[in-house]
Amino acid sequence: MAKVWDATESSSAASDTAATVAIDPPQRRVWDLPVRVCHWLLVAAFITSYVTNRLGVTYFKYHVWSGYTVIVLVSFRLLWGLVGTRHARFSNFVRGPIHTLRYAVGWFRGEARSYAGHNPLGAWMVIALLMALFVQSASGLFGNDEIFNVGPLYGFVTNETSLKLTSLHRILFYWLLAAAIVHVLAVIAHRVFKKESLVVPMFTGKKAYHVVPKSEVIDTSRIWLAILLIFLLGAGLTWLVAHAPIAQYEE
Amino acid sequence: MNDRVKSKTGVLFGVCAALIVGVGLAVSATAQTPPAAPAAPPSPASQAIAVRKAIYTLIGANFRPIGDALKGSATYDSAELVKRATRVAYFAGLAQEAFPDVSSSGDTKARPEIWTNRADFDKRLRDFQSHAQALVQVATNETPSSDAFKAAAGAVGQDCKGCHDNYRAK
Numbered sequence: 468m469a470k471v472w473d474a475t476e477s478s479s480a481a482s483d484t485a486a487t488v489a490i491d492p493p494q495r496r497v498w499d500l501p502v503r504v505c506h507w508l509l510v511a512a513f514i515t516s517y518v519t520n521r522l523g524v525t526y527f528k529y530h531v532w533s534g535y536t537v538i539v540l541v542s543f544r545l546l547w548g549l550v551g552t553r554h555a556r557f558s559n560f561v562r563g564p565i566h567t568l569r570y571a572v573g574w575f576r577g578e579a580r581s582y583a584g585h586n587p588l589g590a591w592m593v594i595a596l597l598m599a600l601f602v603q604s605a606s607g608l609f610g611n612d613e614i615f616n617v618g619p620l621y622g623f624v625t626n627e628t629s630l631k632l633t634s635l636h637r638i639l640f641y642w643l644l645a646a647a648i649v650h651v652l653a654v655i656a657h658r659v660f661k662k663e664s665l666v667v668p669m670f671t672g673k674k675a676y677h678v679v680p681k682s683e684v685i686d687t688s689r690i691w692l693a694i695l696l697i698f699l700l701g702a703g704l705t706w707l708v709a710h711a712p713i714a715q716y717e718e
Numbered sequence: 719m720n721d722r723v724k725s726k727t728g729v730l731f732g733v734c735a736a737l738i739v740g741v742g743l744a745v746s747a748t749a750q751t752p753p754a755a756p757a758a759p760p761s762p763a764s765q766a767i768a769v770r771k772a773i774y775t776l777i778g779a780n781f782r783p784i785g786d787a788l789k790g791s792a793t794y795d796s797a798e799l800v801k802r803a804t805r806v807a808y809f810a811g812l813a814q815e816a817f818p819d820v821s822s823s824g825d826t827k828a829r830p831e832i833w834t835n836r837a838d839f840d841k842r843l844r845d846f847q848s849h850a851q852a853l854v855q856v857a858t859n860e861t862p863s864s865d866a867f868k869a870a871a872g873a874v875g876q877d878c879k880g881c882h883d884n885y886r887a888k
Contacts, residue, residue: 524875598736613778614878615785637888
């Protein structure tokens with residue numbers, strides 16, 4: 468296997484060219500704009516959801532809004548995983564258990580190769596986080612805090628069902644938090660041990676040329692398709708919320 | 719296997735895993751309550767728990783209109799809100815006697831921390847009652863859109879949430 472070129476190694480008497488290459492290797496685009504915007508907006512929405520909950524009962528409507536943001540973004544990302552650009556598609560980066568295990572073992576031995584898109588372990592974290600965020604935001608829509616706030620779709624279910632979904636919503640948060648922490652630690656570990664920054668590419672969309680074969684570069688972000696999908700999802704959610712039955716309380 | 723087959727296997731595995739996780743979550747969410755036990759003479763614990771649940775049901779039913787007025791999703795006249803707040807304050811007083819030691823085990827969402835952190839818990843219940851009493855005064859003199867009403871009703875709501883977040887099982 469070809470040695471992965473190490474950006475931090477520089478020849479002792481570095482010539483100008485070597486120094487330039489060591490600092491700034493040519494970049495190739497792998498992450499489209501929708502994936503990147505989605506990622507960072509989700510981070511913001513997740514944090515906002517937590518903060519608006521901690522702030523108290525009178526901030527509930529902001530919690531609902533950040534929840535709407537989460538479910539629209541997650542739903543978009545799930546669809547984008549089917550129709551988006553190359554490295555956004557699940558079929559591109561999700562790998563079976565054996566392949567993933569082999570990658571994980573190789574990682575600890577320092578042998579694992581670099582991937583243009585998500586690596587096999589990261590791939591499963593993507594799936595786990597998306598699924599968990601979807602269940603979290605969906606269950607919240609039906610919630611009842613038993614104080615004076617109910618979710619926008621509360622009218623569709625019985626109070627008993629709503630309470631079970633609210634309980635799920637409360638408990639699942641801790642699992643989501645744990646997964647997010649593991650995710651952040653893994654990204655840090657990737658930078659420290661594999662000497663690859665994953666955060667910068669998730670902003671710029673580009674990775675260094677030596678981890679991206681020419682055939683895996685993307686040339687378009689398909690932004691118009693992304694905008695259309697977001698619009699349709701937002702419209703669908705709006706329709707659903709507008710048509711929710713008015714909550715009937717058993718008194 | 720080439721990469722294409724590997725990816726398809728991966729996707730198939732992923733979909734199955736997601737389905738299993740999704741079903742698992744749904745089952746665990748709906749399977750929380752144990753089936754009703756056959757009729758037996760009520761124990762002191764189960765009686766205390768039933769009384770406690772009744773008190774909180776009444777608190778909730780009477781606080782809801784106040785919450786609706788606070789959010790502006792319903793309008794009530796001053797007399798109605800005063801009546802509701804008075805009831806909440808009265809039940810808040812009953813709640814202070816609703817957590818005897820015997821009621822710590824059984825079909826209850828009350829967490830053991832109530833009895834290990836009794837001083838803090840009791841203080842929260844007293845705060846709840848005094849905030850509810852303050853709300854009665856405010857509801858007598860102010861409209862729901864006023865800052866004073868919002869602050870007073872919000873304070874009671876925060877008491878509910880603070881206790882639930884810390885002392886009620888999720």
